[in-house]
Amino acid sequence: MAFELNNVVPWGRTFTEYQQMFNLSANDVTKKIVSIGDGPASFNAEMHAMGKQVTSIDPLYQFSTDDIRKRIDETCVEVIGQVRANADKFVWNNIKDVEELQEIRMTAMNHFLRDFDQDCFRQRYIKHAMPAKTSFADNAFELGLSSHFLLLYDNLGLKFHTEAIREIMRICPELRIFPILNLNAGAPVFFDELLEVLGSDFNIDIQKVDYEFQKGGNQMLVIKSKT
Numbered sequence: 001m002a003f004e005l006n007n008v009v010p011w012g013r014t015f016t017e018y019q020q021m022f023n024l025s026a027n028d029v030t031k032k033i034v035s036i037g038d039g040p041a042s043f044n045a046e047m048h049a050m051g052k053q054v055t056s057i058d059p060l061y062q063f064s065t066d067d068i069r070k071r072i073d074e075t076c077v078e079v080i081g082q083v084r085a086n087a088d089k090f091v092w093n094n095i096k097d098v099e100e101l102q103e104i105r106m107t108a109m110n111h112f113l114r115d116f117d118q119d120c121f122r123q124r125y126i127k128h129a130m131p132a133k134t135s136f137a138d139n140a141f142e143l144g145l146s147s148h149f150l151l152l153y154d155n156l157g158l159k160f161h162t163e164a165i166r167e168i169m170r171i172c173p174e175l176r177i178f179p180i181l182n183l184n185a186g187a188p189v190f191f192d193e194l195l196e197v198l199g200s201d202f203n204i205d206i207q208k209v210d211y212e213f214q215k216g217g218n219q220m221l222v223i224k225s226k227t
């Protein structure tokens with residue numbers, strides 16, 4: 001199915017959120033990182049400003065800065081309205097209310113847009129749709145991250161997820177996925193099967209992290225190569 005901008009609801013998180021969601025240590029951030037389904041998050045931009053190495057992968061990057069900005073402006077009010085209507089499903093500790101959430105998300109996405117525009121040769125923002133094979137060599141990266149992409153969309157199914165995870169594990173020895181929730185804030189429907197299918201080839205662990213915004217979303221899945 002074609003990836004159309006009209007179907008995308010861009011929503012981007014910050015470096016601080018990535019650090020908490022993935023329990024990133026001072027050593028982790030020095031690693032060569034690939035972030036899958038990175039969308040309009042400001043993680044890459046903020047890491048780049050600190051002299052760190054992140055490559056972001058997302059089919060969103062086929063579109064121009066202006067088109068992505070327009071789509072963010074079109075959808076932001078609707079998303080914020082949905083969060084307001086479902087405010088009881090979120091933990092309002094680090095982010096105190098819906099207004100602050102909008103401010104944080106828009107600041108992150110504007111930071112992304114400036115950085116995306118500057119990366120005009122698309123060296124750090126790679127347009128690519130998983131689970132297709134990427135152009136990267138085996139173990140080209142040291143750490144893979146997936147924030148609010150893998151496990152979130154039940155409709156993508158078990159095959160999509162196993163193929164995508166196997167491809168990511170080809171290009172890096174460790175993948176961290178956050179949260180372990182689907183769009184309904186429940187366990188992904190194929191989760192047990194996924195663990196069974198991947199369990200024979202990889203070491204898999206579920207770890208609690210210090211980040212919880214969506215209620216119940218405070219765990220990451222860590223997948224490591226056995227070799």
Ligand SMILES: C[S@@+](CC[C@H](N)C(=O)[O-])C[C@H]1O[C@@H](n2cnc3c(N)ncnc32)[C@H](O)[C@@H]1O
Pocket residue numbers: 008010011012013014036037038039040041057058059060128129130131146147148149
């Ligand atoms: C909810 S957003 C998460 C953005 C970012 N990771 C964050 O947490 O702020 C999900 C992202 O997955 C991307 N995506 C959708 N299908 C994809 C695919 N087949 N391969 C890689 N990324 C995909 C979307 O374009 C979108 O940017």
